[in-house]
Amino acid sequence: MLHEVEVNEELAVEDRDMSGGPSTERMEKLRELYMSHSHTICSERSLLVTESFKSTESLPPVMRQALAFEKVLSEMPIWIQPGELIVANIASRPRGAFLFPEYDCSWIEPELDTISSRPTDPWNIAAEDKLAIVGCMSYWKDRNLKSLINGITPEVIKEFSMVTAFTLVDMAMEGGIGHLAPNIQDVIEIGLNGFIERAEEHISRLDLTRAEDRTKHQFLQAAIICDKAVIKWAGRFADLAREQAAAEQDPQRKAELEKIAEICEWVPANPARDFRDAVQVATMVMASVQIETNGVSIGTGRLDQCLLPYYRQDIEEGKLTVDEAVELMECMWLKFSESNRVVPEYVCSNFSGYPFWIQMPIGGKTPDGLDATNELSFLFLEVSSRMHVAEPTVSARVHNRTSEKFLIRCGEAVKSHGGGHPAMFNDEVIIPSQLANVPNMTAEDANDYSIIGCSEIAFAGRGTEGLAYQGVSGPRMFELMLANTNIWNGQPLDDGGDMLQWQNFDDVWAAYKVQAKQFARFAFTQALPLVEGHNTYRPSPYISSITRDCIGRGKGHYEGGAMYGNATLNACYIGIATLGDSMMALKKLVFDDKVLTISQLVHALDTNFEDETTAPTGPEIQSLCKRVPKYGNDVPEVDLIARECLDIIVKELRQYKTEFGAIYGTTVSPVTAHVGYGMLCGATPDGRKAGTPLSDSVSPTQGADVSGPTASAKSVSSLAHVNLVQGTIYNMKMHPASMNTKAGLRNWANLVRTYFDLGGWEMQFNIVDAETLKDALEHPEEHRNLVVRVVGYSAFFVELDRATQIDIIARTEHSF
Amino acid sequence: MLNQNANRQGVNRHTRNRALTGRVFNIQRYSIHDGEGIRTLVFLKGCPLACLWCSNPESQKAGPELGFIRSACKGDDGCDAPCVAACPEDAITLNVEGIPIIDRERCTACGECVEPCLEDALKIVGKQMSVAQVMDEVEKDRPFYRRSGGGMTLGGGDPLMQHQFSRALLEEAQDAGIHTALETGAYLPWDDFEPLLHHLDQLYVDLKHRDDAQHRKLTGQSNTLILSNLSRLLAVMDPKDVVIRLPLIPGCNDSTENILESARFVAEQGYKQIELMPYHTFGVSKYPQYGMEYPLAELAPQSAEDLARLRQLVGRFGLTEISAQA
Numbered sequence A: 001m002l003h004e005v006e007v008n009e010e011l012a013v014e015d016r017d018m019s020g021g022p023s024t025e026r027m028e029k030l031r032e033l034y035m036s037h038s039h040t041i042c043s044e045r046s047l048l049v050t051e052s053f054k055s056t057e058s059l060p061p062v063m064r065q066a067l068a069f070e071k072v073l074s075e076m077p078i079w080i081q082p083g084e085l086i087v088a089n090i091a092s093r094p095r096g097a098f099l100f101p102e103y104d105c106s107w108i109e110p111e112l113d114t115i116s117s118r119p120t121d122p123w124n125i126a127a128e129d130k131l132a133i134v135g136c137m138s139y140w141k142d143r144n145l146k147s148l149i150n151g152i153t154p155e156v157i158k159e160f161s162m163v164t165a166f167t168l169v170d171m172a173m174e175g176g177i178g179h180l181a182p183n184i185q186d187v188i189e190i191g192l193n194g195f196i197e198r199a200e201e202h203i204s205r206l207d208l209t210r211a212e213d214r215t216k217h218q219f220l221q222a223a224i225i226c227d228k229a230v231i232k233w234a235g236r237f238a239d240l241a242r243e244q245a246a247a248e249q250d251p252q253r254k255a256e257l258e259k260i261a262e263i264c265e266w267v268p269a270n271p272a273r274d275f276r277d278a279v280q281v282a283t284m285v286m287a288s289v290q291i292e293t294n295g296v297s298i299g300t301g302r303l304d305q306c307l308l309p310y311y312r313q314d315i316e317e318g319k320l321t322v323d324e325a326v327e328l329m330e331c332m333w334l335k336f337s338e339s340n341r342v343v344p345e346y347v348c349s350n351f352s353g354y355p356f357w358i359q360m361p362i363g364g365k366t367p368d369g370l371d372a373t374n375e376l377s378f379l380f381l382e383v384s385s386r387m388h389v390a391e392p393t394v395s396a397r398v399h400n401r402t403s404e405k406f407l408i409r410c411g412e413a414v415k416s417h418g419g420g421h422p423a424m425f426n427d428e429v430i431i432p433s434q435l436a437n438v439p440n441m442t443a444e445d446a447n448d449y450s451i452i453g454c455s456e457i458a459f460a461g462r463g464t465e466g467l468a469y470q471g472v473s474g475p476r477m478f479e480l481m482l483a484n485t486n487i488w489n490g491q492p493l494d495d496g497g498d499m500l501q502w503q504n505f506d507d508v509w510a511a512y513k514v515q516a517k518q519f520a521r522f523a524f525t526q527a528l529p530l531v532e533g534h535n536t537y538r539p540s541p542y543i544s545s546i547t548r549d550c551i552g553r554g555k556g557h558y559e560g561g562a563m564y565g566n567a568t569l570n571a572c573y574i575g576i577a578t579l580g581d582s583m584m585a586l587k588k589l590v591f592d593d594k595v596l597t598i599s600q601l602v603h604a605l606d607t608n609f610e611d612e613t614t615a616p617t618g619p620e621i622q623s624l625c626k627r628v629p630k631y632g633n634d635v636p637e638v639d640l641i642a643r644e645c646l647d648i649i650v651k652e653l654r655q656y657k658t659e660f661g662a663i664y665g666t667t668v669s670p671v672t673a674h675v676g677y678g679m680l681c682g683a684t685p686d687g688r689k690a691g692t693p694l695s696d697s698v699s700p701t702q703g704a705d706v707s708g709p710t711a712s713a714k715s716v717s718s719l720a721h722v723n724l725v726q727g728t729i730y731n732m733k734m735h736p737a738s739m740n741t742k743a744g745l746r747n748w749a750n751l752v753r754t755y756f757d758l759g760g761w762e763m764q765f766n767i768v769d770a771e772t773l774k775d776a777l778e779h780p781e782e783h784r785n786l787v788v789r790v791v792g793y794s795a796f797f798v799e800l801d802r803a804t805q806i807d808i809i810a811r812t813e814h815s816f
Numbered sequence B: 001m002l003n004q005n006a007n008r009q010g011v012n013r014h015t016r017n018r019a020l021t022g023r024v025f026n027i028q029r030y031s032i033h034d035g036e037g038i039r040t041l042v043f044l045k046g047c048p049l050a051c052l053w054c055s056n057p058e059s060q061k062a063g064p065e066l067g068f069i070r071s072a073c074k075g076d077d078g079c080d081a082p083c084v085a086a087c088p089e090d091a092i093t094l095n096v097e098g099i100p101i102i103d104r105e106r107c108t109a110c111g112e113c114v115e116p117c118l119e120d121a122l123k124i125v126g127k128q129m130s131v132a133q134v135m136d137e138v139e140k141d142r143p144f145y146r147r148s149g150g151g152m153t154l155g156g157g158d159p160l161m162q163h164q165f166s167r168a169l170l171e172e173a174q175d176a177g178i179h180t181a182l183e184t185g186a187y188l189p190w191d192d193f194e195p196l197l198h199h200l201d202q203l204y205v206d207l208k209h210r211d212d213a214q215h216r217k218l219t220g221q222s223n224t225l226i227l228s229n230l231s232r233l234l235a236v237m238d239p240k241d242v243v244i245r246l247p248l249i250p251g252c253n254d255s256t257e258n259i260l261e262s263a264r265f266v267a268e269q270g271y272k273q274i275e276l277m278p279y280h281t282f283g284v285s286k287y288p289q290y291g292m293e294y295p296l297a298e299l300a301p302q303s304a305e306d307l308a309r310l311r312q313l314v315g316r317f318g319l320t321e322i323s324a325q326a
Helices: A002-010 A025-036 A044-055 A060-073 A110-114 A127-140 A144-151 A156-166 A182-206 A211-247 A251-266 A276-293 A309-318 A321-335 A344-352 A375-387 A404-417 A429-437 A443-447 A473-484 A506-537 A541-543 A556-562 A578-594 A600-607 A618-627 A638-655 A673-679 A710-718 A742-757 A770-778 A804-808 B001-018 B082-086 B131-139 B142-148 B157-177 B190-197 B212-219 B224-235 B255-268 B304-315
Strands: A040-042 A096-098 A358-362 A395-398 A423-426 A450-453 A454-459 A465-473 A569-574 A663-666 A724-727 A731-732 A764-767 A787-791 A795-796 B021-030 B040-046 B065-068 B092-094 B100-102 B122-125 B128-132 B151-156 B180-183 B201-204 B241-246 B275-276
Touching: A025 A321, A025 A375, A040 A127, A040 A663, A044 A060, A044 A096, A044 A506, A060 A276, A060 A541, A110 A127, A144 A506, A156 A506, A156 A569, A156 A764, A182 A211, A182 A276, A211 A251, A211 A276, A211 A541, A251 A276, A276 A309, A276 A321, A276 A541, A309 A321, A309 A375, A321 A375, A344 A673, A358 A450, A375 A404, A395 A404, A404 A742, A404 A764, A423 A429, A429 A443, A429 A454, A429 A724, A443 B092, A465 A473, A465 A506, A465 A770, A473 A506, A473 A569, A473 A578, A473 A638, A506 A556, A506 A569, A506 A578, A506 A600, A506 A638, A506 A663, A569 A638, A569 A673, A578 A618, A578 A638, A600 A618, A638 A710, A638 A731, A710 A731, A710 A742, A710 B021, A742 A764, A742 B001, A742 B040, A742 B142, A742 B241, A770 A804, B001 B131, B001 B157, B021 B131, B021 B157, B040 B131, B040 B157, B065 B100, B065 B275, B082 B092, B128 B131, B131 B157, B151 B157, B157 B180, B190 B224, B201 B224, B224 B241, B224 B255, B255 B304, B275 B304
Parallel strands: A040 A096, A358 A395, A395 A423, A465 A569, A569 A663, A663 A724, A731 A764, B040 B151, B151 B180, B180 B201, B201 B241, B241 B275
Antiparallel strands: A423 A764, A450 A454, A454 A724, A787 A795, B021 B040, B021 B128, B065 B122, B092 B100
């Protein structure tokens, strides 16, 4: 027996068991408790923020934001659950969420009555909370951000964006911009007091006779208010812990509570002293950032890097065991997973499964280009596997020096998790893409990138991807091209837009380019008021205060304060495979084989392939369309067409820059938006019927990749990922049997490595079989634990809406 | 001068090889149970044996065949049976539900009926391809072979049925630096078989039954030629590159006696690696697609305990059991 114990203690971190659920009984109970709570809307913040804004009407916006933040942190309910070691909360109860009426209140009152019974992502709400929230709404009617942005949006954009159903941007107004990784590292190292001192020092050097300095003064004062508010908030947890300790009978728990109190009195105000302090700081920074603006896609940054010195120091000094470290990390994990956001119903149809996109990158390169993978990278993999909750999502950065051991370990985690964790990211493409596209990027910072959202890149505490969700529907653009419609005015385009005049496929490309030019300009024009509105009316002084170098520059995060604004705007191109396959079908059927005239094809599309009176009939034309070679089968002709389609729009978008020099980046990672956008798009020449889902991110059209995973991976890698700045998502479904043996895992690892050799950005795997998923449709209650990754985020399968569930099942299952 | 001649010979052989054609019924990329790493498995049509449990019934005949996928066919439901009209041999008639019945005697597998079917319910298996065409497909996954140590595997059917074509494929792959493997029942005169072995990095040989009478009953052929080939193989191949596979068919060849005898024989010849292949029924649903009937009654696959017991038996002879699919 003794011998066995010794062996266990000597077990290397990378060989520890990852299975078996939470590592301790405490964590088992806490996870159970977490799962037992339902998603609930809490009203307190709505009242507090409304009261604050009513009393600050005469102040500048940045100050109003700071004072509202301070009020919320001082008065919101806080709690410590039995057994918790790490504390912080973003709402009044576990798994609850506040509303943010100052951003978009238009949907709140109309939807509150049905929100607990809606089919997708329902939220419980108590009658008294409902009443309290509704009571605040009249104040926000004309003062919420959406109305304010509407006021500065040109009419031409408003008129055509819905008519053309080509981009939808409302989601960018439902909360803060988010899409960043906060500066956890500096808060751990210097504490919020360090930031306050810096801000005070800068204030002392301002010349308040100058307008510019007076603006800086407002920002710096607001920053100090926010940082102090967070320190005070931590103090409230210390007080609560002491209170609970006094009443606690169990001596062990009493000691734990006293420890919590002692820690919260010290951090995040002061520099962390040890690993546990650092973990508490990371948890509080992530939670407080949420309380400020509720932005989506806020990642943790590289915690396996910034916690490492504290971990090693404590292990060396014998203050901490690996098991204790894992338990603390698990506590933090559950805290992260509590973050959420309430969104209106139409958003759920595009993004279902309560997604919040909390990414945690592990592994990758150090700033000087060596392998950064360490003990904590392995332990975070373990914690993710053990906790098995939808978020956060672990993403593994892979480069040429990544060890086989780490990659195989990722494969084991992918298989045991089943839901796609970790997603695999390619340093060798992402780093060059940042160096080539982000102004003033240094090699060290490029190597130190973080992953946020689905596939996007941020530099923790140094810059942001910024305003992300602006979907651009490629297939919808294709439809308008066939209809020769100018998106700006609905009129015909005169430059070669008339399809009846097209002599060959080059003429089609020419028309596509004209459309792309118009679309890019339209999308950029549409995005500017969003950025301007956020900057002007809802600045975020807290997140700015801890972002390098906002204090030094005296400016907010989104107005040039951050070191890198690598893509303050980001357009997400949707349906690339649908578009590429459609262009290919047009080329082959109309111009190469000449089996159809373009009018015949367009008539079949207009009638949804259902007109039986034509020759060939609609169904026959659909069959012809379906037989044209499809992207995803390693057929260079169609793959290169898809590449060209994407490259043209990317180059058009990239020409635009904001006045702060931020570029207009592009991503292809629509989460589940390809379902929603598909509903708005008519039949397409790839044989797709009207209203059905578009293809998902850069993945081949669902079920079209019939030549196996290597063929699929080669097709996808033929897109120019490196030009995309914010990346792509490639979903592959894997049968568990293919990863059962060591050889199977090696082949999986080599599949990933080869996709990366070929220039891919990201790859993720669903290890599930279609039968399980079908059964989950019928018996959701039996599959509550089934986590499925749907393009860049992970969700409980049974919580997805029906259309998305069916779409997942329809994806080709690569079984062997 | 001598060098030039040698070069010219090489070029000639290469040109000759690439022009050779053979019948291929599938090329499956990312095959991971048929040799080292990530492989492309080239399935060649035709087999000298007719094993009762065959899981690729469409592979047995040498020529092309028409397959019909019942579940894809709409029948009377919105289809006016263009397949019937398209058939130049009048080999297709409809049953009462409008489902085509194919007269296999008349059908020449010309494929005229395939295109008109909007549901893709009909297909021709067994395409005539040149070595050059096959190699173009095999080349496509080269980046994956490079990372994984994989390559091309010939399977079937039995690649030895088209041994000249197989030899040309192996030679071309080897010349191109692609790792090669072969899966076979070794039923071919040694003089024709032997030249292939020089172009192989890995070889998998099935031994269906040790007893000749039983072998005839189960496969339609004697095992004499197979055993004789097995006794000579190691003169050319290194034992580490050869795996002898025993397909385990419940009640047919999985008796303790046969496994013991087979393993003894294998070990005596100097082989080191053996693979026990548990029974599966994945192929059963393919039989009706080709107008065939699955000859075996419903058999239950071996239990985990049975397999463990059989593995133990094999272990007695110092053989390493390779379980690629475990």
